[in-house]
Amino acid sequence: MPPPSLGRVSSRDAAAHQLTFDELDTPLRDTTFVVVDLETTGSSPADDAITEIGAVKIRGGQVLGELGTLVDPGRTVPPHIVTLTGITSAMLVDAPRIEQVLPSFLEFARGAVLVAHNAPFDVGFLKAAVARHDLAWPPFQVLCTVKLARRVLSREEAPSVRLSALADLFHVTTRPTHRALDDARATVDVLHALIERVGNLGVHSYPELVDYLPNVSSAQRGKRGLAAHLPRTPGVYLFRGPSDEVLYVGTAVNLQRRVRGYFTGSETRARMKEMVALATRIDHVECAHGLEAAVRELRLLAAHAPPYNRRSKFPKRAWWITLTDEPFPRLSITRRADADSLGPFTNRTDAADVAATITDVCRIRNCTKKIRRDQVHGPDCPDGVVGGCPAGSDPQTPERYGAAVAAVRALIRGTDDAPLRRLRSRIDELAAAELFESAARLRDRTAALGTALRRAQRLAAVAAIDELVAARPRDGGGWEFAVVRAGRLASAGVAPRGVPPMPVVDALTLAAETVLPEPSPLRGATAGEVGLLASWLDSPGTRIVRTSDGYAEPARGAGAWQRWCALARGAAS
Incomplete structure (x- = not known):
């Protein structure tokens, strides 16, 4: 017997276009x-091995190529498997x-949806x-024809969804024989018959097919019409x-596709199903690109506080570390911020730890004792403070104490990182003294x-x-633009491939929202919005127009400490 071929691939396969996800x-x-389809020596992937692979590539009802080969499992084939498949150990000697087979198969299947009858096996x-x-x-992406058949066919029509039973039901051209390529060809016919059935139910794309697979209540599916008017564009x-x-409130790159998912089996969250049951209509705001959609989502969450959103609906309810307004200032955790506040923090505990x-x-x-300007700090400092007051017990006038206050302001503003350098030196000293737990806590x-x-x-x-004004390359060519004023997105737009970008920039700037800054660290903008803008500006390819x-960030700010902090967090985990 001549050695089995590693695979048979149709000449049409070379010209086949495989879709990306x-x-x-x-x-x-x-x-x-x-x-x-596979033939194996048993049922356990951990203990058994593959003896044959058969694969058929199809698109639009046409066969693009086939791959079939026996595989040497490196062991004898059990008698009951020989009886079932007809594949003997002698047949596999030269296979x-x-x-050797896997790289060819993976290349053959690259970019396609993988289909199998009982796909988990x-x-x-x-x-x-x-x-x-x-x-x-x-x-x-993996599609199981057993699962699809059980979803499409009633128990009366198909008491069994075994491949042989479905082959009889759909009168396939190739009978399953428990040989890999024959069974793969039979599964192709079954797949085509099932796709024809779901097409009559309005399922015409692969995401729609995936959404269709789980069972969905008739009430949930009945509201699909609420999404019919939505465009296939980015938005909220x-x-x-x-x-x-x-x-x-939600955001999407493709509004219609995203919202459609709420009325299918892909939405499994009980909270969202409850929300869909209450919904009577869906509004939308089209956006130029993803950044505008994300910013508008944040603003709408703050404006409406929707009950079914778990994301923070109160962006201004943040915590800040602030110097108190008194002759001998101390650090306080507050909801209000001034120009020298540090934050925002999402919870008070984190803010208190950093303040300490x-x-x-x-x-x-x-x-916390009130000290007048004509008094001194130190001798009368209460004894109740654990470890003593960090400012010390030596008498200090407001002018002398002011040096410590100036150091705090410089640290927050990024004009002096000496406190961070002192902390790192103290960590090194503790480690040198083999006080490793203390060093780790301070780190x-x-x-x-x-x-x-x-x-x-x-x-x-x-x-x-x-x-x-900044620009970022668009997928497929052209540019995305953002006009940012005082930490807020004032205008957004795109220049598609072939459109001169500068006239678009000029139009966006002229139409941009007027922003009136406020006296706060972020000039009145929310941390969430400025964070989105900063991440977008830092993304690859973005450039300032x-x-x-x-x-620019301050030269002696914490930016230079970013790598050290990342390493420290990694060591802690």
Whole structure:
């Protein structure tokens, strides 16, 4: 017997266009599927091995290529498997090993939706073989024809969904024989018959097919019409209830596709199903690109406080570390911020921990006694403070104490990082003295302080600019634009490929929202919005078109400590 071929691939396969996952919203007739079937020595991927692989590549009802080969499992085939498949150990003597077959199969299936009858079995064996030989498993979309058949066919029509039973039901052209390529060909016919059935139910794309698979209540599916008017563009959507109240706000790259998912089996969250049951209509706001959609979502959450959103609906309810207004200032945790406040923090405990570190390293008092300007701090400091007051017990006038206050302000503003350097030196001293637990605790506190400073200074750098126009390359060509004023998105737009960008920039700038800054660290903007803008500005390919001020962080700020803080957090975990 001649040695089995590693695979048979149709000449049409070379010219076949395989869809990327981003293209899978195209019709099912334009989606590439690779239907695979395996024969094995048993049922356990961990203990048994593959003896045969058969695969058929199809698109639009046409066969693009086939791959079929026996595989040497490196062991004898059990008698009951020989009886079932007809594959004997003698047939596999000259067959290739699985490590020779896998690269060809993975290349053959690349970019396609992987289909199998009882997919967990076949995919489980393939994944185990890939892992065993240190190969990378591609991010396949997987479709199981058993699951699809059970969803499409009633029990009366198909008491069994075994491949042989479905082959009889649909009168397939190739009978399943428990040989891999024959069974793959039979599964192709079954797949086509099932797709034809769901097409009559309005399922025409792969995402719609995936959404269709789980069972969905008729009430939930009946509200699909609420999404019919939505465009396939980026934007924000608002579910409204019986009294026109906003129930939920979300953002999407493709509004229609995203909202459609709420009325299918892909939405499994009980909270969202409850929201959908209450919804009576869906409003939307089209946006130029993802950044505008994300910013508008934040603003709408703050404006409406929708009951079904878990994301913070109160962006101004943040905590700040602030110097008190008195002759001998101390650090206080408040909801209000001034120009020298540090924050924002999402919870008070984190803010208090960072404030304690600053108090200690800058020698700011933590006693709460009221001290007049004509008095001194120190001799009358209460004894109740654990470990003594960080400002010390020596008599200090307001002028002398002011040096510590100035150090706090310089640390927050980023004009002097001496406190961070002192903390690092203290960590080194503790480690040298083999006080490792104390060194680790101080390291974690220092990293928390450095991270808070870096975030605050980064956001403040964006908010400090009166006007900044930036551009980022679009997928597929052209540019996305953002006009940022005092930390807020004032205008957004795009220049598609082939459109001159500067006239678009000029039009966006002229139409941009007028922003009136406020006296706060972020000039009145919310941390969430400035954070979105800062991340967008930091993304690859983004460039500044023009700006009223320089976009820069302080030279002695915490930006230089970013790597140290990251390493410290990694050591802590």
